Amino acid sequence: MPELENFCPNCGQENKDQKVPVGVFIEELLTSLFSFDGRFLQTLTAFFFKPGKLTQSFNEGQRKKYTHPIRLYLVFSLFYFFMMGFLIPKDFFDRILNAGQPTNMATYQEIIDKESGEPVPVDSAAIKKALRKVDEIQSENFSNVSPANRGTNTPNHSWKALRFLSIDPEISAEEFGRALDSSSYAFDIGLPVQKKRDLVAHSNLFLIQVAKNLPLMMLFLLPVFAFFIHLLYANRSVFYIENLILGFHLHAFAYAIYGIVILLTFFGGIQSSWLILGAFVLVTTYAYLSFLKIYRHHWFKTLIKFWILGGLYLAVLLSGMAAELYLSLLLL
Incomplete structure (x- = not known):
């Protein structure tokens, strides 16, 4: 059969011209990263409705049934930060600080808007x-x-x-x-x-710079989050990498929920304060139930450790945010 000559007999790679155009390269990259197949849909069901299920399955060796946690994290982190960058207006900083102030000077505002972009x-x-x-x-x-x-x-x-x-x-x-x-x-x-x-x-440029640096900062903080979990559950036979997998799943869930909140706020006309509060309660409850399922401690003991973890991570998060803001300001 001559069609077999189009494939390598050793690895099965198709023999074709490897000088592909940019469009084909991007298509293959996106297909590899965002493979929205039946496995991904199955992953979403467990991801949203069964806290801790994905982490437990991955740590038990069931790694073909669900999407890899790093890929899941990338999908929802990109979704969240895309929503932030695309939907939040570039003059968001000025809108907050100008709230309640008169806007009856068209010429004045035109110059300010002009300076909101590139210098x-x-x-x-x-x-x-x-x-x-x-x-x-x-x-x-x-x-x-x-x-x-x-x-x-x-x-x-x-x-x-x-x-x-x-x-x-x-x-x-x-x-x-x-x-x-x-x-x-x-x-x-x-x-x-x-x-x-x-x-x-150039306060609006500063805000844009902060938004660009935020994903990298959060990625650096993930191992710190896993380290805190490792310290709190040091008496358990759990490897550090297993705690890191939990961190990927929990952060991915937070990105998914908060990204949806941004969508509902800008397109649904729903009051953002109630949405943000509801999202925070949902993300916190999801994380707590995940801890219960994975580490199998008593609910009160888990709650104490959960509070300690939240306090430690909040301190690191605020410190990281302050450092990120300061570095963004220096690079302005």
Whole structure:
């Protein structure tokens, strides 16, 4: 049969031209990573409705029946961070800090929006025109950024005023520093005034940078999470890698639930505060039930260890987040 000549007699690899186009390469990569076959669907059933089942099956050697935990983690972490990057607006940082402040200055807002993207040369004429507009409107919140008062110690500078001062080339670093210190947004973490100015001027870029670094930070923290579990269950005959597998599954579940919350918030019109609270309760309960199933301790003993683990991991998570924010700020 001549068609057998198209395959290698040793490994079964198809003999074909290996110079594939980029599209074919990406297709094969995605097919390998996200093989949504019957096994994956079977995995999802156990993943969402049977806490601890996947970890227990993997540790017992049943590794062909379900999707590999690392692949599952990658799928849902990519889903979560894609939802964050795609659905959360680029000016999310400004929207929070500008909440409750008047938005009746189109020229002013246009310049701020322009600076929310990649840094571009500042139009001095447009800035002066906006300053005159500020002075004409005499808004209570923006009167402190009139030409006569820019950079002074006038208190209660709004976030928009600080943003405007930060991109004005006529305002020196010292003047901006005094304006920042007199506002309710003053902060002191050992950074020079110019770096603080960069943060205010490009705060949305800072948020984007943080979002880009967050997946890598979480991946580095996973082994720490598994190490804490290993310490708490040191008297059990459990290998460290088994605790790490549990960490992959629990984090994947958290990513899946919080990613769905983001979708429902932006497309379902559901109040986000209740969704976030419900998601937190669901993820926490899922993790606790997983511990009960895998380690088989009494429910109260498991609860105590679960609280200890949560406190330790929260401390590490907050420390890692602070370090990640600081490094992102230095790289801004």
